[in-house]
Amino acid sequence: MKVARRRHAMLEAxxxxxxxxxxxxxxxxxxxxxxxxxLSALADEGLIVRTYGGAAAIIGKREPELxxxxxxxxxxxxxxxxxxxxLEHVENGDTLLLDGGTTTAELAKLLGQRxxxxxxxxxxxxxxxxxxxxxxxxxxLGGDLRSASMTTYGVAAQAALERLSVDKLFLSADGVVAxxxxxxxxxxxxxxxxxxxRRASEVIVMADSTKLxxxxxxxxxxxxxxxxxxxxxxxxxxxxxxxxxxxxxTLEVVPASPRLVLA
Numbered sequence: 001m002k003v004a005r006r007r008h009a010m011l012e013a014x015x016x017x018x019x020x021x022x023x024x025x026x027x028x029x030x031x032x033x034x035x036x037x038x039l040s041a042l043a044d045e046g047l048i049v050r051t052y053g054g055a056a057a058i059i060g061k062r063e064p065e066l067x068x069x070x071x072x073x074x075x076x077x078x079x080x081x082x083x084x085x086x087l088e089h090v091e092n093g094d095t096l097l098l099d100g101g102t103t104t105a106e107l108a109k110l111l112g113q114r115x116x117x118x119x120x121x122x123x124x125x126x127x128x129x130x131x132x133x134x135x136x137x138x139x140x141l142g143g144d145l146r147s148a149s150m151t152t153y154g155v156a157a158q159a160a161l162e163r164l165s166v167d168k169l170f171l172s173a174d175g176v177v178a179x180x181x182x183x184x185x186x187x188x189x190x191x192x193x194x195x196x197x198r199r200a201s202e203v204i205v206m207a208d209s210t211k212l213x214x215x216x217x218x219x220x221x222x223x224x225x226x227x228x229x230x231x232x233x234x235x236x237x238x239x240x241x242x243x244x245x246x247x248x249x250t251l252e253v254v255p256a257s258p259r260l261v262l263a
Contacts, residue, residue: 006030007038011047014039015213018238020054027238078208078232083107085230085254086170086206090114094167097196098123100151100189101172103206105129111136120164122157122192124150146189153188161195169200173221175214176207176229178242178249183217190219203227209235213242228252 006028013027024035043050083106090096092114098104098121108126111117117136121127122143130138143157171193173182182205184190197203203223209232228250229243235253243249 003038007042010035010038011042013238014042014048014055015215023238024054078234079103079106079206081232081254081256082206082208082230083110085252086204087111087113089168089202089204089228090117092116094118095165096120097166097169097200098126099169099171099193099196100125100146100149101206103172103208104170107170107206120160120166122152124152146186148185149189151189153186153192157192158195161192161199164199166200168202168204169196171196171203171205173205173207173211174217175211176205177213177215178246180215180220181223182221183215184219184221185217187219190221193221197221197223197225197227205229208232209239212239223248226250230254232256 010024010028013024018024018027021032021035021039024039025032028035039048039050039055042048043055048055079102082103086107087110090111093116094114095118096111098108098119100123102125104123105126108119108121108123109129111119111130112133112135115135117133118139119130119133119136120139120141121130122141124145127138127140141152141157141160143152143160144154145151146153171182173193174185175183177183182190182193184193203225205223205227207229212231212235226248230252231240231254233253233255240251240253243251
């Protein structure tokens, strides 16, 4: 593996939570001296922080936030698979809270397969399909418009949450880190998700594998009680293990769609 490619992969490994030299040696099949040189080079570029025995991500170093249109075309087939898996958690008669995001919007497309739901949401992108539901009730959380994500947030949305409780909450995020929670581009988004979690009996996070271990936004929603993570099977085993080691997390890995075999 070329040096530049290896260092990029090592950066991604550190950002996903693989932080000690020994683990990095095993992952990349290189010597300790090579790992230390690579980590030092990444630290010199300001991409990570060197620690005793390894390295750590720079929490709060932000990535540019993608537009809603860009996110809608990322991992489309994976998001559809995650949505189908999430639907298995929904029963007729449930009261649901649907967070903003393109993955939760995919779930909204499937909710017509259930009856007598009451769906609360701040996800304006999901409204066209939710409006078409004939056997369920939909309540929109009001508030300020966040056009970058087509969601509502702010004091009005928070006040609405204080007056309800739900059976199941479906969340998305810019990143999911096992020991930190969900990362978001704004403090308002992070706090609204925290309030949503407080109002739900069951918390389900839908996140494709590219978001696991991703800590490139500076605002965080902690996940302090039990929650379920639905993700796809492209995540490296060592990243998944950071979630498996946490007793509060139920990990649900969705396999790739089976390919059609032509006779």
